Structure formats: C-alpha cells, structure tokens
Amino acid sequence: MMVGKIDRLPYCATSLVALLTPGIAAAQDAGDLAHPSDVVVTAQRREQSVVDVPLTVNVLSGADLTKRSATSLQDIADNVPGLDVFSQGGGKQLIQIRGINSLRGTSSLVGIYLDETPLTGSQDGFYPVYADAGTLDLARVEVLKGPQGTLFGEGAMSGVIRYVTNDPKLDRIGGTVDYSIFATDGGSASAQVKAALNLPLSDTLAVRFAGEYQGNGGWLKNVGTGAKNVNSNQIYDGRVKLLWQPNSRLRVVGMIDIRHNNEDSPSYANILPYEDGLYRHAIDPYGRTSGVSELDLYSLRIEYDLGFAELMSNTARSRRYSNSNLDQIYYATDDPAAPITLEIANTRYLNKQSITSQELRLTSKGDGPLKWVVGGIYKDDDLLRHFLDGAELLYPPSTTVTILEEPIRTTSQSWAIYGDASYTLFRRLELGGGVRYSHDNRSFTDGDLPPLSGTFARVTYRAFVKYDIARDANLYFNVGNGFRSGGFNAVVNPAFPPPLTYAPERSMAYEAGFKATLLDGKLGVNLAAFQQYYRGQVYDRVVLTPVFLQYTANGGNTRIRGVEWQLTANPARALKLSASGTVMGSVFIASSPEAEVDFPPGTSPLALPKYSIQLAASYAFNWSAAIPGFIDLDFNHKDKLVGGQGVTRIVTGPQSFLGASLGATIEGFEMAIFARNLLNEHSPYYPTLGGIGGVPRPRQIGFRIGKAF
Template identity: 25%
Template sequence: MNVFHRSVSALAICAAMVLPQIAVAQDSDAQTRLGGLEEIVVTAQRVSQSAQKAPLPVDVVTSADLRQQIVTRAEDLSRTSPALATVGGAGGTTTFYLRGVGNNTVNAYSDPAIAFNYDGVYIGRPSSTSGMFYDLARVEVLKGPQGTLYGRNATGGAINVIPNRPRLDEFGVDATVGYGNYNWWTAQAALNVPAGDSVAMRLAGTLSRHDAFMSDGTGNQREYGARFQIYAEPAPQLDLRIAADYAHQGGASSSSYYFGSVDPTFGPSGFAGYEYKRSGFSSLQGLGDPASQDYLASRYITQVGRAGAASDGNPSNDNDYWGVTAELNYKTDIGTLTIQPAWREAHIDYRFANIFREAGSKEDDRQASIEARWAGQAGPQIDYLLGGMYFDEKIGATAYYNQWTLSPFQEFDTHTKSWAGFGKFTFRPIERLSLTAAGRYTSDRKSFDGVSNVYILFCGNPALRNSCPTLPFMPLATNGADVESFYGAAGIPVTSVPLFVLPDAFGGSQTAPFVLRSPIVINSSLKNNKFTYRLAAQYDFSPSNMVYASFETGYHAGGFSFARGLDSYQPETLDAYTLGSKNRFLGNRLQLNVEAFLWKYRNQQFSQFGYDLGDPPSTVLLTRNIGTSTIKGVDLDVEFQATPDTLLSGSIQYLDTKYDSFVYYAPNQGLPPKTACGYSPTTQTTPGGSVVNVFEIDCSGRQAFNAPKWSFTVNGEQTVPLGDLKLVLQAGTRYRSSTYFSADYLPFLKSKSNFVTTLSATLAQASDRWSITAYAFNVTDSRRLANAVINSANLYVADAEQPRTYGLRASFHY
C-alpha cells in the first residue's frame, strides 16, 4: 500500500475514533467560549449553506481577504488559495490551474478547464474575466470536477465570483481609495439605496491604474468598471433581481523579458548538445528596452541567414466588457423555482509582444444563457434540486502573430451550443447520515470556420545555412496582403511551393530567398454528449463535526486548433475520489478541515506552442489529447481564534502528480528537440498525403505543470484596542515548492520554490466606520518564474510574477 492510500486510511480511522470524543468535549467547553469564528455561507451546491456543512472541497475568499490581498484582477486570486495558480496573459486573458489541472486557453477556439462563473453566469472566454473584482461578497474556489450543478462542465474546478447584492431597508455607503508605488491609484465605492419597503438598488464602481512594471513602458494598467443592481420583493413569495455591469481595460500587457539563449554545440563527431546561457537581465527589463533590443539584434537567425532583428511592437489593450442578468426566485410550500437568463458581450482589441515582434487580436464575443432550477423537499428526509441550462456563444475574430521569420494571419468564426439537464437528491436515512446522488447530461455542439494564411521567410534551402545579410525580416503587418506587397516591392517571390524543391525551369533555387505562403483552412464541427455524476455520503458527529466521502466524474468538451492534421481534439474526462472532514472545536474557536483526494484523468487536454502537420510545418498554438494522468494529495486548513483579538490561520497542500501517458511530436529538421524527455525519430503523414520526419517526445512519468508538491499559507491578525480606535496588524506568507510549467522539462525552465509575504497595519474606528491601512505585498520582491517560451532567435522569453508593491488605502463605511 503506497503512502497516499495509507494516509487516506489513517484519516478515516482517526476521524471515526477521535471526532465523537472531541465533539462531546467541545459541548462541555462551550462555557469557556471567548468568541467564535465567523460562519461563512456559500452557494457551492446551488443552495445557501454554511461552508462547514458543505460536503465538498471549497476555498472561500471573503471580502476582507480580497481587500487584504489587493485582488483587482483574476490573476491576483493565486495569492488567496494554495490550490490555485493563475497566470495573466495578453489582452486580459487569465489561465487558471487547480492542483496542476488547467490549460493555456489564450485563443478564442478553446475552452478553459477551470469554469469561471460571475454572479451565477458562466463566462466562456478567459479574456472576459476583467473588471469584476470589486464590491464582492466572496469568491468560492471549488476544487475538483464540476460535472453536475455549475455552468458548463469543467474537469479541474470552478471559480465563483459573487457580488454583494442590494439590501432592503438599509442605506449604506462603502468607499476605498488607495495609492502606492508605480503611481498606483485604486478606488472602489458602493452605494445601497432602499426605495420603499420592498425595493433596493445598489451601484458600485472601481478604478485601478498604475504605471508600467517593465522598463520599456509595458505592464501598466488602466481599468475601470461599474455595476448596477435592483432588487424587489413584489410579493412575500417572489423576489427579482436585475443586474448590469460594464468594464473597460486599457493599458498594455507586459512585454516579458529575455531569460536566456540556447544554441547547438558541435564537436569532432558532430552535434554535441545544446548550451544554455542566462541573459543576466532583470525580470523587469522589458523586450523593448535598449539593452534587450541589442541582445536580440546580436542573434544570428539561421532560417533567414542574418542577424539584426528588432522588437518594435506596440503592446496595448482596448477591451470592453458588459453584461446583463436577471434572477427570479418564486417560493412555494413545496419548493423554490429559480430562473436566471443572461447576456454578455466582449469587444476585444489588444496587441502584445512576448515571443512575437507584435501580435494582436480583435474579437466580438457574444454569449446568451438561461438556467432554471427547482429546489424542494419530499418529506423530512429528502432534499432535491432539478434544473436545466442552455448556453449559446458566438465569436468572430481576426488575429495576427508577427514573428521575424513567420507570420500567420487568422480570420475565423466559432459557435458553441450547450444543453444540460441536472439533478441532485439528498436522502437522510437516519438523523446524522446524508446520502447524495447528483447527475448531469450535457450535449455540446461546436463549429469552427476559419482560415489562417501563414507566411514563412526563407534564405534559400535552410539545410544549406545560406547567408542573406540584406534580406528584410517579416514586416509589422495585420494582414497577408501587406506582407505580399512588402516583399513584392523588394523583388522577393511569395510562393505556395518552396523554391528549393522546384526544378530550375520553374524558378527553383537552393540559394534564392523567398516567402512561403501556406494557407490553413478549417471548416469543422464537433458533437459531444456526456453523462456525469456525483455520489457522496456525509456523517455528522455533532453540529460542528462531520466527515464526508465522494466519487464524481468530470467532462470537458473537445475543441479546435488552427493546425493542419491536428485541427480538433477530443473531450477529457476525470474520475475523482475525495475523503474529508470539517470541524469546529473549543467553543467554535478552532476550525480544522482536512481532505484527501485522488484524481484520474483520461484524454487530458494540453495546450502549447508546437508544430502542425503541414509540409513544411508551421508553429501554432494547438491543443492535444496527451494521454492520462494521476493527481493525488492532501489538504489541511486550520483557523484559530486564540483570543478575542488574535486570529491565526494556515493551510497546507501536498500534491503527488504524474503524467501516466504524455506523448507529443515535434518536426525533425536535423537537430534533436530541446527537451529533457525521451525522444525518437519517426514519421507522420500530413493531410495532403506527404510523409514528414518528426520526433516522438515521451514525457510520461513526469510531474504535472503548475503543480508544486508543497504549498502552504500562514496568516496572523492581531487587534490592539485603543479606546474608540483599534490597530489591526496582519502578516501572511505563501510558500510554493518548485514546479515545471512547460513540456520541455529543461532544468532551467522551472519555477523555483519561494515565499511571498504580505504585511499590513490598519488604524480604524472601533465600529469600523473608517480605517487607514499601510500595506506591503511581496515584501522580499520574490518574483517567481511563471512562463517561458522560445522565439525565432532561440531566445527564451519569460514572464515573472508581480514585483513588490506597497502603499496606503483609506476606507469609509456608513
């Protein structure tokens, strides 16, 4: 029996033997109570219940946590949960990983593995999660497959962002304004206004703007947003809420920095390996910095036979998001009907650099959804919930990815329709035992219609390593016609067949430069149907102590890639086993929750930059089904109200992850692939029937991406009474052990272990009417490597996490 299974067995035995005795002791200790922990209500199972009563793994980020951790974007959520890793990308795109599960859904034709739900509405595009993090009641991070009750199916988990709602009979004003380094201004405000006895309105807004993090002027922020809600109770059994929101994202995404170079070395017997050299640049030295420009210009690019490349793109964001939703609840003696329709749009126009000279995308995203639920009871022993959902998303987009040797220009439309019916039944055969069965049938229909014109620049036959010292690099262009006009004026042919494979009589040449035009046309559709389910049992030793066990299945729909021969991929599925216990002791002052889990993935989807099966192949961002994986581990969360003025908390996660089967392919252009995984030469057949030489790369047995073996957080809060005032001192740190983030598994492409520490001191009125806070985030300026990708010049372009920030903020509540 391995360590994990021994741990699970020990957890079950200890819970069964110890918790009843502790629960009895807790009742006798109630008289010595010094004040209890806050009770947090969640809707993780589509009904309101205490987080301590919910038999599933969920991290709850309260509004106070969000303020303390200065969460203004989705990517900031990684500071709040050990299980969650978030990486911000171009144009507001955020990639989420939970316990090593996620995918880089940075384009408009793949779905995220982690579902993002805002105000009860599933958000289809990861670039549409901006401008939401203000005036929030809480954020729920659900760990594990969401295959029954929430939004669209997701294998890795869900993030539920829940705004504060209008309150009847209460006039209230909340306002916060802050200023920090990088000239960082933040402001949030909310106004709650009752209108009679049965109507209330709430208006909230946010502003966040700071100067560039990077030396080249990128990584600045210009964002604002507003949300309006109206709530009414026209009858005792009926309530209705209508909400509308708008957000704008400006500024510029970070341009990244040059991490280092990798070059082949040769000896007497030929190829001797690859040599990696660190650039020595700071993680804040952007690609447009003069020193970075000189570094790039010094690189000789074999394919074009020259050096002298320049990074002269202009990163920017000009993105608008808006949406409306309504929620109707009708209560009867036998149950409650809930109906929630929603409409959301995103109009996105952004440019970024990273491994590109300049890349950009314009998208018009529209999604409509409606969900209906009926929750009720069938006698005192049975609770049930029945529901259905319809989701319809249409995206029209153009995109370009200017590199120095290759430029794809894409134009496409996607359409997704998803229907689902779901239900949950809970049966209590005896007073303390609850048995739950939940299921969902999903039908997904997807279509993709688009063309990508790929232009590839060559200095003759690349196998001959020709020299072309005056050959112009690919121009900055947003369409293929401009590329053809540029090279036509220079007398360089643009052809659909490589010159070096043509006979001389047809213009063939082994040394003449040319541009290869290679169109990729995709007109495809997918149909996926799946039934997923959850079985769970919960036993309550006392009102404050329980254990639970569950088995559930997950499903994540397939999708498309702009890749010849690899234009679609299949759904991934997951089986998840969970055993946990949630407890309050010492008169409600000590909270101790523990969970052990085992996940088994099949057909796991993996997104990365790679090569398609064109002849010659093109570099594309594609998603593959890479095989199977196993993820297992243990979570422990502790919260202790040591005294009425002292709150201590901590959480720890242990992860043991392995790709049981992980095989992918890279073109064989003479030199071995840049990877630490095993590889062997083989061939593949292109859609046109040609046979191309490739390497089969086998990373089976490797650790999952973004899955540190150890993660923990430790937080302390001390309140010092000062008469009518109080001083609140807070300190917290987060630790993550090292982890890989790319399929190369090269030793230098690894996020090192680090601590990120936050400190704050707040002077406030005892009634919390006003407060002034001084804070410092990432006190030691520990910038963990988040991502690195190689570009045409064999330079690794990397992104690091946010630098040290500090400042003051003032809050007012009335």
C-alpha cells in the same frame, strides 16, 4: 501623503520593522470574525454552512479581501490552497485548480461564475485565458475544488470559482468607500478607489451602485526605446443592481456590470533564457504594445417561493473583447547588440466573444431529510479571434516570414439538464449524488477553409457519503467526474491534413475529508486527501516531415494525488491565526485510446507546485481608548513549477509572497499602511515554452483609507 510620480521606493529593513512594531501577531476586530459553521455558501446550489458541504470549498469574504487590499483573482489565489493563477496582464490570466491545466483547448477547464451567470465558455485554442472579474463590492468568493461536472457542467472539470456580489437591500441606506495609493519598487505610483451605495427607493424597490477605478503604474523597461515603466494600466468597473420584491415570495434582481482594462503594455517579460531578475520587454521602437480588455455583463434573476421549493430563473448575456498588441524579442543578455534568437514583431491580436445563457432551477426547501435540486441550462457562445495585422517572424540573419491569418470563429450551442439529491438517515448519515447530461454542438471556421462541426455529449455524475461524528464535525467521501469539449484542427495543407478533431478531455476525482468546528468555534479544521485522473490532456503536436505541420492533439492519462488542509484558530478574543496548504504530485500513467502525444512513464506533463503553504495572522488592539487598531500578516509560498515537453524543460520559482497591513479606525474611518510582496518576488508565474511570461508586481508599500456607512 504621496503625490506625483514615485520612480523608486528602495527597500529598507528598518521600514519593515517600523511597520510591524505596534503588535507582532496580526488582524481584524473579533467582532468581524464569523463562527466557521455560520459561513454560508451555495456550492451545492442551496444555502448551507460551509462545514456541511461534502467537498472542499474555500471561502473569502468581501471584508477579508478589502483588508488585504486584494484587487484581482491573483490576489485571491495567494490565500487559497490548490488554486494557482498566472496573470497575463490586460485582465487576462491562466487558472488551474489542483494541478489540472492545459495551454490548448477550445473551452474552459475552470468554471467562472458571477452570481448565477457563467463567464466562461469557448476559449482561444491557441492560448486560452480567463477574464478577471475583479473584487468590486463582493459578499464573498467561493472556490469549489475538483470536478463540478454535475452542478456546473462542461468546462468545470477542475473546479469552479464563484464571485457572489452584494444584492440591494430594502431596509437601509448605506455604502462603502475605499481609497488607496501605493508605490512599486522600481516603478511608478498607483492609485485605486472603490465605492458602493445602497438606496431603497420604496418598500419594494432598491438599487445598489458600485464603482472602481485603478490607475496602476508600470515597472517594466523597454530596452529598445529606453522607456521605463511601460506596463501601466487603467481599470474602470461599474455595476448597477436593481431589486424588486413586491411580496415575500417574489424577488427580481437585474444587473449591469461593465469592466474595462486599458493597458499601455502587458505585464509580460522575456524569460528565455531565464536569468534571475533579468527581464526584457519590447525591443522594436516602432512596435505597438497597448491593448484593451473588456467584460460587459447583463443579467436578470427571478426567484419565486413555491412553498415546497424555490424556482430560480437566470437570463444573461456577456460580451468579452480584447485587442492586444505584442512586440517582443528574445536576447541572451540585456545587450541589444547580442544575437537575436527570435523576434515576434508588430502583432495585433483580437478576441471577441458573446455568451447568452438561460438557466432554470428548482431547489427544495425545508429541513427534512430529503433535499434536492433539478434544473436545465441553455448557452449560446460565439468567439472570434483574429491577427489583425498578421505576425512578422524574423529569423536571423535576415529571413522574414509574414503570417497573415484570416478570422477564426468558434461557435457553441449547448444545453444540459441535471438533478442532485441527498437523504439523511439516523440524523447523522447523509447519502447523496447527482447526474447531468450535457450536449454541445460546436463549429469551427478558419477563414476560407471548409468549416468543421461536431457534437460533444457526455453524462457526468457525482456521489457522496457524509457522517456527522459530532455537532459541526463530519467525515465525508465523494467521487465525481467532469469533461471539456473537444475541438477541431484547420486543414491548411490538404495534401498533409491533420486529424480533423481532437477528443474531449475528462477528469475523475476521489476525495476523502474531515471538517470540524471545535472548542466553541475557536478552532476550525478542514482536511482532505484527493486522487484525480486527467485523461486526454490536449497539447500541440508538431510534425516536421515531409512538411511542417502543427495541430492540437490529445495526450495520455495523468494521475494527481495530494493532501490539502486549512486550519483556523482564535486562541484569544482579538487574535486570529490560519494555516493552509497543499502537497501534491502528478505522474503520467498510460496512453489513452486517442492519444497522439505521450510522455515517458513516471514523468509529469503538468506544471504544478509540489507543495504550497499559506499563513495568516491578525490581531486587534487599541492605540488608545477611542482608537482601535489592527495588524495583519499573510505569507504564501509555493514550490517551483516545471513546464515544457521532451528535452525542453523550463523551471520557474519557487515563489514567496509576504504582505502586511497596520491600521486604525478613527471617527469611523479605517486607515492602514500596507505592503505587498515585501520579499520582492520576481520569478515568472508560469513556465511557458514561448519564453514570454507574466511576472508579479515588485514590492509595494502604500496607504489605504476607507469608511462604511
């Protein structure tokens, strides 16, 4: 048992050997392995086998996430090809799918949903980040690739991530509990606990409680004060779901989910100039670094069976609040006496957002050749951001400039209507498509400056063809588009005003794929080739004369091409293997009509890995006749990322992560020794021009115990 603080856990090759000896392949009990064609998803707003969905969908079950000790979207991304997540600490993160990304813009590029509720909307145009919904009591996570503008609308132009939580059940009392403790190389000890309880209250009423606490020790050093392990954090997450089902036709599910993250300091490090393994943190001993990040959600979902179709209504309100303190100095070396390049000191930065949404959807039922869905959604979004204490910029040798910023508010009242349908011919050929009209009224207010407002509207569509070449094997081709609303620039200097608006960004994608479940479920194949266009990507535009002017502007058009694969195999009853990966590249191809920022032809403005690969193996065995065991291995490697503009090019990576778990089930308790980041990867997640980047947690070794009842 590990008790108290563990200051450092040195790496030892013999400990890894001891950890992995009782079996060399990895895994879980064959009874837990679902036939690939039995994996049900709702990627097209109706329940389907994942093999039948004519687009790339990656699925991780809640059981898989628990076995891999996954606690965040960062952990999920390590097992999903084409999904890159760059943690920013404090429950905040950057997300990109198949390379589409931008550090500017006033709404999301990736749609995030918790059950039927959208968590994404307006973003901070200065440095947009996505909330981390965690992994508490999940049935599964679905990652939908490519634009999802038809079924999920504005802000889903690169894809959608859906967290599907467990609903209450009327027929049983049950639950789970899971506890883990682990040490971080060079840092403090951490402990995490999760629990869920399902209680039927009557024949028609049931409630499900779920809760989580994480006490994560830090590992970064404040070289100004000498303090160690300054970036610790505590996460509290609680959820209550109530089910009322008075008859076979009506289901009503209410949910409250409260997730708070308190951090002593964000997991940022100074990475300019980047030196392998040399990270600095806050320097100013008087600067505050603590912060909070909160996400509260309230929703009511009503489902009614009309016989020919199911009517769904989802009413939701979410509140997101973050208050981040940042105090950083760039040094050329670890020596505080070295010349300072730039200091950003004593900055307290607040984001406060509320989203109210109402969606109605009618989905056809039955096994007939025609399947359809029609719906509409209204969303009211209000985002406030504010430098509460201003920002003090120190330029050597002694010049001080103080920036005091008034509150900036972005509001959006949007609505959309959509329809999607497919028809099966000759029992093998399926043709389908859909269309959506989105209408977004946005406003922008920067302190006492004149407010700006505008409307961004667009029609998005998709079309696909799927041909079943055999049972559980098909070929498909789809095309679809997506968009992200434009935004506004504040007129700080009326004598030299920037353009008042920048145009919406757009994406268009083409994908051809092959999906199959072969050899009686022992082999699963998911192959896809894609080409997509990212038009009008937004950037910072900087004009130095006759005055300094910084504003957001559109760039030109970029083409992204790639191949993605996911293979699973069960060569023996107790052995499961999987391999997945992506090879892709991007190139700047042309100027768009609204472009103010262009790149040399043949270069790429996107920071994306040219390739990535994920390998996993799991093996079930018996320690004794009464004690089953398992061993899991997972490996993730991605190529370097190159970011920046013009002559300023910043390179991070490549990155390699190795995890392992060795366990046994004794008297119904599953116990495991686990390790994450065994290779001790420390390269920054993302190449930022600001020089402050999120970095991964170093090597971790720990113990987990859990029980389902």
